[in-house]
Amino acid sequence: MPEPLSRILVADDEVYIREGLKEALEIPGYAIETVPDGDTVRARLKQAHFDVVILDLRMPGSSGMELLEHVGQHYPDTQAILLTAHGNVSTAVEAMKKGAHDFLTKPVDLAHLRLVVERAIDRAKLVRENRELQSRLEARQETDDAFRRIVRRSAAMQRAARLVKQVAMSDVPVLLRGETGAGKELIARSVHDRSRRWDGPFVAVNCGGFTEDLFASELFGHKRGAFTSAHADRPGRFALAEGGTLFLDEIGEVPLKNQVELLRVLESREFQPLGDTRVHSADVRIIAATNRHLEAAVEAGAFRDDLYYRLNVVPIDVPPLRDRREDIPTLVEFFFDETCRAYELARKRPDSAATELLTNHPWPGNVRELRNVVQRLVVTSESALVESRQVSEVLGEPLETEDAPVAASITLPLGSTIDEAERELIRHTVQRMTSNRREAAEILGISVRALQYKLKQYGLR
Structure with a gap:
């Protein structure tokens, strides 16, 4: 299909000038129209779209300067070029402030005019494409993009969401x-969905799942x-993500040898499949994720500093679930509804005591663990209302009753950190042994001030 003509409107009260400009611009791809005054410009703009208008500063009806404001307010996709026989710096500055693409003095250098018009048309196309892209993005975001699924009542998640919006379009x-399990892939998909690559592929790769020998092939x-064992050609993840986003999860697990290969691709934006003599371009956006402290890995020599700096252009911290407890009730409701729909079950929901238990649980496995627990509650509950007793059974936490003995021990999953163990010890002491801060501090062997600091640090009530 041939590209549509670029429409240009020339306005000048002197017939020889406007016809001369028209003749100079009559080249393939342009459709030129001329008018003798400012009021006719206004009328034609209402009737048809023009990519560029060339306006004489002084002419009958609306002046060129008045038309500049009119075009800027009502026809933002149209580029305006101002002509004058009385050029001076103050007039040029005023014209540019009012949105003129350029300012030319008479007699007009026709070669320069053609160049200015060509650039104005390119800019008009870019403005129009950006507007159309933004419109498509907004339409998509009104439906079901990943960003809308981010629960962000907590300040920590609001900070993460703001960063997503700021970096997405670059x-x-x-x-x-x-x-x-904190939700890093959802954040990665949100960045992709809000980017210019939203209609391209989103390819997620678990870097911890490849051996050193398989990394380059994958x-x-x-x-x-x-x-x-290479019995057929096989595209790698960079090729599959062409024009889209490549999400490198668990980037901290990449062996040092493979880090060199990855760095080379990120720097050159080119890659070479194994056994191929050709070099391929890598038109992908990179989003990486890690649950490790990469700075410490760099200091220990386990992660290349040049690769770290290449990846860490915009860091986004995704908080653990224990640091965003305000989000848990909303997440619980969402996962209940999601599971009921997935298994075609009648709607179920937790009572207030069950929700409180879920909210106060430490969730070492974060959002992923919460979702799994809710799925289990939905499929095993016989009633529409899930009670705290059922939640307690699933979580392995005994309910506190007046007659129930105080728990003498706590259980932690293997792989818990020292901070997680300390948090659980403090939580159980305060909630199940004594709510008196002084007594709790004595039991824990720390000062009251230290206890208050740690309660605040771990988000405990």
């Missing part, structure tokens, strides 16, 4: 930092016969 690398692909 192509800079993003590094997501957070514990396992990411860059291979040709048939490249190694013993």
Whole structure:
């Protein structure tokens, strides 16, 4: 299909000038129209779209300066060029402030005019494309993009969401930092969905799932016969993500040898499949994620500093669930509804005591663990109302009653951190042994001030 003509409107009260300009611009791809005064310009703009208008500063009806404001307010996709026989710096500055694409003095250098018009048309197309893209993005965001699924009542998640909106439309690398199960992939998808690449592929890769020998083949692909088991050509993840986003999860697990290969691709934006003599371009946006402290890994020599700086252009911290307790009731409701729909069950919901138990649980497995627990509650509950007793059974936490003995021990899953163990010890002491801060501090062997600090640090009530 041929590209549509670029429409240009020339306005000047002197017939020889406007016809001369028209003749100078009559080149393939342009459709030129001329008018003798400012009022006719207004009328034609109402009737048809023009990519560029060339306006004489002084002419009958509306002046060129008045028309500049009119075009800027009502036709933002149209670029305006101002002509004058009385050029001076103050007039040029005023014209540019009112939105003129350029300012030319008479007699007009026709070669320069053609260049200015060409640039104005390019800018008009870019403005129109950006407006159309923004319109499509807004339409998509009104339906079901990942960003709308981010629960962000908590200040920590609001900070993360603000960063997503700020970085999405650029192509800079993003590094997501957070514990396992905290929701880093949802954040990555949100960045993708709000970017210019939203209609391209989103390819997620678990970097911890590849051996050192398989890494290059999985990411860059291979040709048939490249190694013993390469029986056919296979595209790598960079090729699959072409024009879209490549999400490198668990980036901290990449072996040092493979870090060099990855860095080379990120710097050159080119990759070479195993066994291929050709070099391929890598038109992808990189979002990486880690649950490790990469700075410490760099200091220990386990992670390359140059790769770290290449990935850590915009870091986004995804908080653990225990640091965003305000979000838990909303997440619980969402997961209940989601599970009921998925299994075609009648709607179920937790009572207030059950919700409180879920909210106060430490969730070492974060959002992923919460979702799994809710799924279990939904499929095992026989009634529409899930009670605290059922939640307590699933979580393995005894209910507190007046007659129930105080728990003499706590249980922690293997892999818990020292901070998580300390948090649980403090929580159980305060909630199940004594609510008196002085007594609790004596039991824990710390000062009251230290206890108050740690209660605030761990978000305990």
